């Protein structure tokens with residue numbers, strides 16, 4: 071079970087997030103990035119955040135703490151933005167919170183070096199959960215106190231959108247050519263050797279148990295929330311054993327524009343290519 075807190079103040083929307091997450095303060099004096107049950111992306115996004123976030127943390131990857139947040143929409147009454155007002159109104163009850171990392175920076179490959187070992191673990195983990203949202207365009211990683219942190223696991227486990235086809239979908243390969251850490255030469259074989267044995271039925275059952283019942287009820291084809299939890303376990307367990315054999319990684323290319331401000335990148339250690347090259351967009355990337 072995740073810790074449950076109650077929102078006491080809606081601080082501000084995070085405009086860079088597609089689902090319009092907001093920063094809220096809670097009664098435990100914590101500050102959280104809140105993902106709303108009323109957001110257009112739907113509650114399955116929140117289920118994915120919990121299962122994958124908690125799984126990643128248990129595998130030793132850095133994921134900010136997750137909590138559930140009780141929201142009384144009345145706390146947003148003074149919010150002037152109508153879109154935010156409507157989101158709050160549609161999200162009374164239990165929402166998801168991720169510990170806010172103050173002063174963190176969005177990951178940029180020019181400003182931050184990642185070892186092949188760490189890159190391998192992240193790519194392997196993303197392959198396991200079928201994360202389509204950690205590309206160089208939208209890395210969904212933060213750098214905080216010099217370490218890499220993983221956020222935003224909402225666009226994962228595509229199979230939970232079509233349970234009858236889940237086993238076939240979870241058996242599919244993973245294309246990591248666009249992955250934000252692909253250029254760091256990820257050592258996927260070493261990651262699989264270390265992490266795959268940790269992904270046991272017990273561990274998966276434990277992370278599935280962290281999902282609140284409210285986000286699982288009334289799923290067509292399931293007569294209980296535990297039966298649905300079981301399906302998450304059954305999709306991930308066989309995938310963990312063999313997914314490393316089905317990961318596509320192109321040869322590293324760094325000819326992509328940096329998204330970091332100049333003050334951040336101009337003194338960065340160039341690795342393994344010169345920064346000037348990164349400022350250009352090559353023809354292939356321009357066509358994407």
Ligand SMILES: Nc1ncnc2c1ncn2[C@@H]1O[C@H](COP(=O)(O)OP(=O)(O)OP(=O)(O)O)[C@@H](O)[C@H]1O
Pocket residue numbers: 084086087088089090091103134168169170171172174176203208210212221222224
């Ligand atoms: N825990 C955190 N601490 C600090 N900033 C955060 C945290 N979580 C998210 N952010 C900031 O908020 C932005 C949006 O968050 P997130 O990517 O989780 O939202 P989203 O709506 O799922 O976005 P997307 O558009 O990628 O689908 C991030 O890019 C990051 O800048």
Ligand SMILES: [Mg+2]
Pocket residue numbers: 087088208210222
């Ligand atoms: Mg995001």
